[in-house]
Amino acid sequence: MSPNSTRLTGRTALVTGSTGGLGVTIAHALAADGAVVVVTGRDVARGESVVAGIRADGASAHFVAADLGGADEQAIDGLAQRAAEAASAGIDILVNNAAKLLLPEPTATLSAGEVAEAFTVNVVAPMLLTGRLASAMAARGSGSVVNIGSITGLRGTAGSAVYDATKASVHSLTRSWAAEYGPSGVRVNAVAPGPIATERAAEFAEHIAPALARVPSRRMSTPQEVAAAVVFLxxxxxxxxxxAVLSVDGGWAAT
Known part of the structure; x- marks a missing residue:
C-alpha cells in the first residue's frame, strides 16, 4: 500500500499496541495518508517488521518498545519522550489502541488480578498517556486523539463484564477529554468497532456467531474499515x- 493521500502530511502519529492485529492496520493507514507513524508494542522484532513494511510502501515510521501492562507515570513519560525523539517531532495524533482482551467468563470466576490488569491496560494507560500528550498538543494549539473503544462499551454482553466496563470507561473518557482539551484546539473522539476479522477472531467465533446472525451487515468489520474511521477522525x-463515539459495527448498535 503506497501513500495515497496527503491529509496527514506533516503530522506525527503514535499508535499504541501497533505490533499486531488492528494496530498494524491503523499504523499502515495513517502512514499511507502522509503521517509519520511511531509504532509501539512489547515485541521488538514484530515492531521492526511493521516499520519495515511501512517504509517499503514509501511512508515513514519508527519503532519504540513499550509495555503498558504495568503502566505508571514513569513508564508513560518515557514512552512519550522516546516517541517524540524517534520522530524528531511532537506527537500530533495519538491513537489509544492497545487493549487487554478477555475471553468471555462469568463474573463470579474473575480474579481481582484479571480485573486490575484489564483496567490498567485499557483505562489507566490511555489516561496517563493522553494526559501527557494531549496537554502538549493543547500547548501547541492543535492535535487529535482517537481512542479505540468497542461496541461492547455501548451495550451489555453476557460474560464480558470487565472488558465491557473498560470500554465504556474509554467512551466516557473520550467525552470528558473533548470537553477538557477541545477549547485548546485538541479534538478527542473514539471508534467503537464490533467484531473485527483479525487473526484472533477465531478465539471468539462461537460467541460471535449468534450475534452476527442479527447484525444488519451479517459480517464482521475488516481491520481496514476500522482503520479508515480512525484516519477520518x-x-x-x-x-x-x-x-463522538463512531460505531464501525455493521449495524450491531442498531439491533
Missing amino acids: ASDDAANIQG
Whole structure:
C-alpha cells in the first residue's frame, strides 16, 4: 500500500499496541495518508517488521518498545519522550489502541488480578498517556486523539463484564477529554468497532456467531474499515467532530 493521500502530511502519529492485529492496520493507514507513524508494542522484532513494511510502501515510521501492562507515570513519560525523539517531532495524533482482551467468563470466576490488569491496560494507560500528550498538543494549539473503544462499551454482553466496563470507561473518557482539551484546539473522539476479522477472531467465533446472525451487515468489520474511521477522525475532514463515539459495527448498535 503506497501513500495515497496527503491529509496527514506533516503530522506525527503514535499508535499504541501497533505490533499486531488492528494496530498494524491503523499504523499502515495513517502512514499511507502522509503521517509519520511511531509504532509501539512489547515485541521488538514484530515492531521492526511493521516499520519495515511501512517504509517499503514509501511512508515513514519508527519503532519504540513499550509495555503498558504495568503502566505508571514513569513508564508513560518515557514512552512519550522516546516517541517524540524517534520522530524528531511532537506527537500530533495519538491513537489509544492497545487493549487487554478477555475471553468471555462469568463474573463470579474473575480474579481481582484479571480485573486490575484489564483496567490498567485499557483505562489507566490511555489516561496517563493522553494526559501527557494531549496537554502538549493543547500547548501547541492543535492535535487529535482517537481512542479505540468497542461496541461492547455501548451495550451489555453476557460474560464480558470487565472488558465491557473498560470500554465504556474509554467512551466516557473520550467525552470528558473533548470537553477538557477541545477549547485548546485538541479534538478527542473514539471508534467503537464490533467484531473485527483479525487473526484472533477465531478465539471468539462461537460467541460471535449468534450475534452476527442479527447484525444488519451479517459480517464482521475488516481491520481496514476500522482503520479508515480512525484516519477520518484524525484528519481535518473531521475538524468539527468532538467527543463522538463512531460505531464501525455493521449495524450491531442498531439491533
